[in-house]
Amino acid sequence: MSSSHRLLVENARQLVLICSGGEKYLTEPGMKNLCVIENGSVVVGSDGLIEAVGPAETIRAQYSEATFEKVIDASGMCVMPGLVDAHTHPVWAGDRVHEFAMKLAGATYMDVHRAGGGIHFTVEHTQAAAPSDLLASLSGRLARMQRAGTTLVECKSGYGLELQTELKMLEVIDEARRTLPINISSTYCGAHAVPKGKTVAEATEDILQVQLPRLRERMSAGNLRVDNIDVFCEQGVFDLDSTRSILQAGKDLGLNINFHGDELHPMNSAQLGAELGALAISHLEEVTDEGIKAMAEAKTAAVLLPTTAYILRLPQPRARDMLDAGVIVALGSDFNPNAYCCSMPIVMHLACVNMRMSMPEALAAATINAAYALGRSHTHGSLEVYKHGDLLVLNTSRWEHLIYQLGGHQELVRYVVIKGNVVYDNETSTDL
Ligand SMILES: N=CN[C@@H](CCC(=O)O)C(=O)O
Numbered sequence: 001m002s003s004s005h006r007l008l009v010e011n012a013r014q015l016v017l018i019c020s021g022g023e024k025y026l027t028e029p030g031m032k033n034l035c036v037i038e039n040g041s042v043v044v045g046s047d048g049l050i051e052a053v054g055p056a057e058t059i060r061a062q063y064s065e066a067t068f069e070k071v072i073d074a075s076g077m078c079v080m081p082g083l084v085d086a087h088t089h090p091v092w093a094g095d096r097v098h099e100f101a102m103k104l105a106g107a108t109y110m111d112v113h114r115a116g117g118g119i120h121f122t123v124e125h126t127q128a129a130a131p132s133d134l135l136a137s138l139s140g141r142l143a144r145m146q147r148a149g150t151t152l153v154e155c156k157s158g159y160g161l162e163l164q165t166e167l168k169m170l171e172v173i174d175e176a177r178r179t180l181p182i183n184i185s186s187t188y189c190g191a192h193a194v195p196k197g198k199t200v201a202e203a204t205e206d207i208l209q210v211q212l213p214r215l216r217e218r219m220s221a222g223n224l225r226v227d228n229i230d231v232f233c234e235q236g237v238f239d240l241d242s243t244r245s246i247l248q249a250g251k252d253l254g255l256n257i258n259f260h261g262d263e264l265h266p267m268n269s270a271q272l273g274a275e276l277g278a279l280a281i282s283h284l285e286e287v288t289d290e291g292i293k294a295m296a297e298a299k300t301a302a303v304l305l306p307t308t309a310y311i312l313r314l315p316q317p318r319a320r321d322m323l324d325a326g327v328i329v330a331l332g333s334d335f336n337p338n339a340y341c342c343s344m345p346i347v348m349h350l351a352c353v354n355m356r357m358s359m360p361e362a363l364a365a366a367t368i369n370a371a372y373a374l375g376r377s378h379t380h381g382s383l384e385v386y387k388h389g390d391l392l393v394l395n396t397s398r399w400e401h402l403i404y405q406l407g408g409h410q411e412l413v414r415y416v417v418i419k420g421n422v423v424y425d426n427e428t429s430t431d432l
């Protein structure tokens with residue numbers, strides 16, 4: 001092969017493909033047996049897509065005449081797909097460090113919410129913020145995530161709760177998607193809380209009659225891209241009926257259903273999601289056996305959020321029961337002013353220790369299955385030919401160190417690559 005290519009990463013001690021048969025997701029048996037090549041190389045073409053992966057000597061022979069814009073010698077290092085964060089709330093103003101102190105002193109999430117804090121506090125600050133300030137803080141947060149290895153991230157609106165601010169947030173997300181290297185899946189979450197002074201019925205009516213129709217106009221005019229619709233289905237927030245009507249209306253607009261369910265109380269959100277053909281449901285700390293069965297049958301991904309259960313001291317999501325039942329389990333950081341974590345390696349560590357997942361299961365959940373939860377597993381989530389050349393080079397000889405070394409990703413991540421371009425080069429990376 002004599003043509004020019006964007007990137008060659010060669011001689012990786014371990015090349016973790018995740019899977020190699022075009023799988024759109026992995027369930028428990030596949031998650032336990034990830035596809036790993038010892039001493040492997042990967043080639044990314046000038047279109048940013050993976051052109052070849054395989055044993056180093058095979059790639060060397062195949063590309064002996066080729067030229068590359070960049071070559072990374074990954075001898076002694078590991079290469080894996082970029083991580084996928086399937087659930088974040090990264091657009092907001094006004095941190096909530098004072099509430100962290102309240103919660104440490106014993107207040108529950110709903111105590112703070114009912115007292116007008118929590119999401120309401122963030123809504124007030126986000127409504128008042130200029131789009132340029134929101135974009136600046138979003139960009140900084142996404143850069144942090146990228147340095148921790150995330151190359152595809154879901155970003156929600158939901159701190160507006162009225163048309164203008166929800167649109168402002170979605171526009172900021174869209175601007176980030178157009179201008180930053182990180183891949184973004186955008187989610188409309190206008191039903192994140194019931195605005196102060198409104199009933200659930202009034203809030204639902206506003207979403208159905210005002211917000212969604214305007215969103216439809218903006219999307220069909222081609223000046224706003226939104227991928228998913230979300231609702232916080234919870235006691236004291238949106239009940240099952242209002243959740244159903246909002247999600248169905250979003251689906252009618254062509255959005256993927258991807259919502260918060262069964263977090264603090266069993267709401268039968270899992271059964272509702274399965275009935276509506278949801279692509280994913282997040283949280284699920286309180287999911288029932290029937291809900292687990294329904295999700296497995298409907299192929300609705302469970303996006304588990306270990307930071308939330310950790311910070312709020314909630315019961316852990318039943319990851320093992322879900323995996324055993326054949327549910328597609330994915331992971332997300334849930335980055336938001338309540339759970340301030342930008343690191344998927346830390347999320348995987350918590351999933352292993354607190355939710356009893358194995359390291360291969362956690363990595364599959366943070367790559368191919370998280371991509372599935374965002375409807376992107378045909379292009380992301382594994383190192384396979386024709387997928388995006390999004391990958392990490394880790395300064396360690398075994399990939400499991402990324403999970404084992406709690407917080408160690410800051411030293412272990414040597415390069416982050418998106419579509420064959422190095423977007424983070426960590427010269428201070430060390431292998432101890
Ligand atoms: N549970 C609802 N939403 C977020 C929290 C958002 C917030 O507290 O600002 C979550 O997923 O944890």
Ligand SMILES: [Zn+2]
Nearest residue numbers: 087089260334
């Ligand atoms: Zn959330």
